[in-house]
Amino acid sequence: MPATPVTSASNSSTTLGSPAHPRVSVLGLGAMGAVLAGTLLAAGHPTTVWNRTHGRADTLRAAGAIEATSPAEAVSAADVVIVCLFDHASVHQTLDPIATHLAGTDLVNLTTTTPEQARELAAWSETHGIHHLDGGIMSVPEMIGHAGSEILYSGSPEVFGRRQDLLAHWGASTYLGPDAGRASLEDLAILSGMYVMFAGFLHGAAMVASAGVGAVEFAGRAAPFLAAMTGGLGGLAETVDARSYAAPGQQSLDFSDLSHIVRASAEAGVSTEAVQMVQNLITRQRDAGFGTEGFARIYESITDTTSRSHR
Numbered sequence: 001m002p003a004t005p006v007t008s009a010s011n012s013s014t015t016l017g018s019p020a021h022p023r024v025s026v027l028g029l030g031a032m033g034a035v036l037a038g039t040l041l042a043a044g045h046p047t048t049v050w051n052r053t054h055g056r057a058d059t060l061r062a063a064g065a066i067e068a069t070s071p072a073e074a075v076s077a078a079d080v081v082i083v084c085l086f087d088h089a090s091v092h093q094t095l096d097p098i099a100t101h102l103a104g105t106d107l108v109n110l111t112t113t114t115p116e117q118a119r120e121l122a123a124w125s126e127t128h129g130i131h132h133l134d135g136g137i138m139s140v141p142e143m144i145g146h147a148g149s150e151i152l153y154s155g156s157p158e159v160f161g162r163r164q165d166l167l168a169h170w171g172a173s174t175y176l177g178p179d180a181g182r183a184s185l186e187d188l189a190i191l192s193g194m195y196v197m198f199a200g201f202l203h204g205a206a207m208v209a210s211a212g213v214g215a216v217e218f219a220g221r222a223a224p225f226l227a228a229m230t231g232g233l234g235g236l237a238e239t240v241d242a243r244s245y246a247a248p249g250q251q252s253l254d255f256s257d258l259s260h261i262v263r264a265s266a267e268a269g270v271s272t273e274a275v276q277m278v279q280n281l282i283t284r285q286r287d288a289g290f291g292t293e294g295f296a297r298i299y300e301s302i303t304d305t306t307s308r309s310h311r
């Protein structure tokens with residue numbers, strides 16, 4: 001949370017923005033919304049905030065933000081409206097009643113939604129004359145405004161162009177094109193990789209626990225190896241883009257067979273689900289005669305949904 005008060009932000013009727021510091025309103029002061037608002041306030045933007053439950057704006061108010069009593073009041077004081085709520089339903093519950101107030105404003109939705117939900121919000125915005133940009137936050141609140149923070153955007157190129165300087169206060173901004181669903185798609189795709197990796201790590205931790213090894217001790221050995229393995233992602237990606245899996249030097253599917261890991265998991269008395277999921281993807285390709293091809297070939301098991309029932 002910023003410590004710097006914004007002295008110009010004394011009340012909503014007299015606060016004026018400037019080309020360098022347009023007026024912003026942030027709807028939603030959860031863990032992420034509060035940090036997004038605080039960062040803009042610290043950067044000198046006249047900042048109005050609103051949260052469904054009263055009492056979450058105290059620190060921001062003390063730092064110079066204006067607390068609006070309703071979403072309508074909040075957006076009427078803004079050139080740019082930032083939305084960071086729980087989910088797609090809460091976005092509509094908040095914005096639908098104030099669509100007419102939002103007409104003509106730039107709306108940046110940073111709530112995590114599915115790609116189709118982002119496209120739906122883009123269509124809804126267009127119907128109401130609202131300029132919509134969607135964002136996928138690839139950071140946790142502590143990272144916002146610091147090195148390593150990144151937000152993916154897609155939707156209106158005009159909003160991204162107009163508001164690039166403002167967005168830069170939160171971290172690196174990457175614009176992925178006019179399809180409003182693209183930022184969400186890439187956000188959730190990256191998170192898929194993270195969650196499957198975390199599940200694999202926890203699976204390993206459960207295996208070694210059977211020998212009395214603590215998860216912290218295990219993490220000390222697993223983390224460097226897993227970090228080194230991410231260096232192989234580029235090679236996998238090239239193979240997938242070429243759709244040519246017979247690459248010499250790559251680990252074959254026959255070699256990658258996980259039956260020993262599945263068996264060791266059962267012997268350790270833990271669920272085999274996490275590793276069996278990968279084994280199923282491998283088995284489908286080996287059964288189809290591709291055992292000598294590279295591990296990246298399991299991409300075909302993932303994209304060919306028709307063969308799922310044959311495993």
Ligand code: FVH
Binds near residue numbers: 034091110
């Ligand atoms: N926190 C994180 O690390 C991640 C990083 C990646 C992106 N996510 C997404 O950001 C959205 C907000 O996340 P958050 O961490 O701020 O979430 P909470 O702290 O749970 O705050 C939720 C806010 O939403 C308000 N809210 C919920 N339902 C409604 C509703 N029906 N109408 C209006 N507001 C609603 C809630 O208000 P209240 O409970 O205090 O009244 C909070 O302000 C989210 O999409 C993450 O996936 C964060």
